[in-house]
Amino acid sequence: MKEFVYLDNAATTKVRPEVVEAMLPYFTEIYGNASAVYDFGQKCKQAIEDARETIGSSIGTKASNIYFTAGGSESDNWALKGVAEAYKDKGKHIITTKIEHHAILHTCAYLEQQGYEVTYLDVDADGLVSPEDVKKAIRPDTILISVMFANNEIGTIEPIEEIGAIAHEHGILFHTDAVQAYAQVPIDVEKMHIDLLSASGHKLNGPKGIGFLYIRQGLKLKSFIHGGAQERKRRAGTENVPGIVGLDKAVEIAMATMDERIKKESELRDYLIARIEDEIPFAKLNGHRVKRLPNNINFCFRFIEGESMLIMLDMAGICGSSGSACTSGSLDPSHVLLAIGLPHEIAHGSLRLTLSDEITKEQLDYVVDHLKEIVAKLRSMSPLYEDYAKKHLS
Structure with a gap:
């Protein structure tokens, strides 16, 4: 009997029932405009401020430093373009990495x-950015360093605290795209010297179309969207109150269950990695073996074309991906896998499986059993595999 096993939680997650329940009244009962002065609108405004408080405390900052956006991509755009515009008189040099979203x-x-200059830092074979390379790339005109907290494809968690300390020491603003890491692993913006942080609701069992940007107090970023006084005159537009309420509830649940989820997902992650490595030859784990997100598994299978593998997995009721959801449909190999040194022909055979706290060991067994059959079938069609296997398995 065909099961349904969803292992693409890095792309998006199921909205929790409690989140839906929290949102529903704000569609049909408490539907006022939060900018209105009457009580019906002010109830919505209070819900927004409550959410701001929840999110601020989740990363160790004040509520007033949280600005709601439509999601991670908008937050990233606002952070980079906002700093570039506000600090262009100081310089026009930005440092980032080759494996960013x-x-x-x-x-x-x-x-x-x-007219800005960007330095794109290399990473090592595990996808780690070297803090020393960050330091070496700094110039007198550097105004921003942007390094993702954890990679969305291979799961590697970057040395954010060290990089933040370097940026702080040199008086340079530090932004991190924490879309994959927020509410999955602990984050403290003060301890880590983070000046700007991007996050998105639909990666943590919240609704799509809502996210936030943390902006450290005192940064002189200008309005990103003009037309109204919302978000303290920095992002115009009527607030997405149901989305904000949903994000609030999702963050509340995620923070309360984080330790338990990390333990469970890490154990299941390592179990799945071990089975694949033990039972499927010529399978390469991508990303750091230890410094990785609790729910991320990424492999390359030699002599396999990733899209064919995904289609056959789908036929077995298994949802995975070959990389970022934002580049699905592209025939080019992942820029992340190329950046960690994989050749094109191996990078094309990638599979990313990302867990949720609802996944069971029995479901993972189902996945590996089918994956073994699929890999064997696809390799049987490769004219190169048989000779390679004879040389390396004998």
Whole structure:
């Protein structure tokens, strides 16, 4: 009997029933405009401020430093473009990495067209950025360092606290795209010297279309969207009250269950990695074995084309991905896998499986059993595999 096993939680997550329940009244009962002065609107405004308080405390900052956005991509754009515009008199140099999400990379490319210079740092074979390389890349005109908290494809967690300390020491602003890491692992913006942080609700069992940008108090970022006084005159537009309420509830649950989820997902992650490594030859684990997100598994299978593997997994009721959901449909291999040194022909055979706290060991057994069959079937069609296997398995 075909099961349904969803292992693409890095792309998006199921909205928790408690989150839906919290949101529903704000569609049909408490639907006022939060900018209105009457009580019906002020109830919505209070819900927004309550959410701001929840989110601020979750990363160790004041509620007033949280600004709601439509999601991670908007937050990334606002952080980079906002700093570039506000600090251009100081300099036009930005430091980032080659493995960032395209919301960062494409924004950097746009800024380069506007006359800014961007240094794209290399990473090692595990996807780790070297703090020493960050330090070496700093110039007198550097205004921003942007390094993702954890990679969305291979799960590697970066040395954020060390990089933040370097930025702070040199008087440079530090932004981190924490879309994959927020509410999955502990984050303290003060301890880690983070000046700006991006996050998104739909990665943590909240609704789509809502996220936030943390902006350290005192930063002179200008309005990102003009037209109204919302978000303390920095982001115009009627607030997405149901989305904000949903994010509030999702964060509340995620923070309360974080330790338990990390333990469970890490154990299941390591179990799945061990079974794949033990039972499928020529499978390469991508990303750092220890410094990785609790729910992330990423492998490359030699002599396999990733898209065919995904289609056959789907036929077995298994949802996975070959990389970032934002680049699905592209025939190019992952820029992240190329950056960690994999050749094109191996990078094309990648599979990312990302867990939730609802996944069971029995479901993972189902996945591995089918994956073994799929890999064997696809390799049987490869004219190169048989010779390679004879040489290396004999």
